[in-house]
Amino acid sequence: MEKKETFVLVHAAWLGGWQWDATARLLTGNGHKVFAPDLPGHGSDATPAAAIVMEHYVAAITTLLDSLDEPxxxxxxxxxxxxxxxxxxxxxxxVRKLVFLTAFLLPQGASFLSAVQGVEGSSAVDHFYLSEDKTYAFVSEQEMHHAFAHDIPREAFDQAKAYIVPEPAAPLTYQLEVSDAVFGAIPKFYIECTEDHAIPLSVQRAMYTGKVKRSYLLNASHTPNFSQPEKLAAVLLDIASVQ
Structure with a gap:
């Protein structure tokens, strides 16, 4: 009998746990347990952006994990x-397995801001800016659809736009603290998105090559949870089955 897993799905910048709704339904429909929390300042969490640092994001997830009996x-x-x-x-x-969905898989000491320095071919990076007081980060509104979700209709994206929030800026400067002995020993999987206009495919591959147990490919934009939830769920189910 297939082992049932618990998935914790962490949303992208500017979004919230709501981005996982369709994928979560498919996973729970297969008998798995799913949690898709809102990080501070996102979704239904109204923490002011100026008060948020990376430690708050980390604490939100570690607190959830501590409340669960199973990895x-x-x-x-x-x-x-x-x-x-x-x-x-x-x-x-x-953490039984760690999955990166067209995500930043960085080494010790790197940050989001250091990782995007010199990146070419990213609509998100090219149109990224901070608020005047440096507390929020944005991608220009006219570019967001193209950068993140060009493979869903503009009308559908405009409906979702009401739930998009300004991204707290401080976590973007956080320098990652991980070790080969601990983080390096956890099985990792990468889901690359070939049509991603935010993190170009070459950047995705440079980040994960040689670091993961298995990689998967979706011919999708940066947000396959919107455009291809069935295919994304199928990949996650396959990862769950990997021994």
Whole structure:
């Protein structure tokens, strides 16, 4: 009988746990347990952006993991590949597998801002800016659809746009703290998205090559949870079955 897993799905910057709704339904429909929390300042969490640092994101996930009896498959999307990496370093006994969905898989000491320096071919990086007081980060509104979700209709994206929030800036400067002995020992999987206009495919591959147990390919934008939830769920189910 197939073992039932617990998935913790961590959303991307600017979004919230709601981004996983369709994928979560498919996973729970297969008998798995799913948690898709809102990080501070995202979704239904109204913490002011100026008050948020990376430690708050990490604490939100470690607190959830501490409340669970079983180790989980921990999935990080985009920027929050950094968050789940730090969580895995702090709670290795709680993480059975670590999954990066077109996400930042960075080495010790790297940050989001250092990782995107010199990146070419990214609509998100090219149109990224901070608020005047440096507390929020944005991608220009006219570019967001093209950068993140060009493979869903503009009308559908415009409906979702009401739930997109300004991204707290401080976590973007956080320098990742992980070790080969702990983080390095956790089985990792990477889901690359070939049509990603935010993290180009070449950048994805440079980050994960030689670091993962298995990689998967989706011919999708940066947000396959919107455009291809069935295919994304199928990949996650396959990862769950890997011994």
């Amino acid at each position: 989980v498959i921990l999935v990080g999307h985009s920027f929050n590949g950094i968050t789940v990496s730090r969580v895995a370093e702090l709670r290795p006994e709680k």
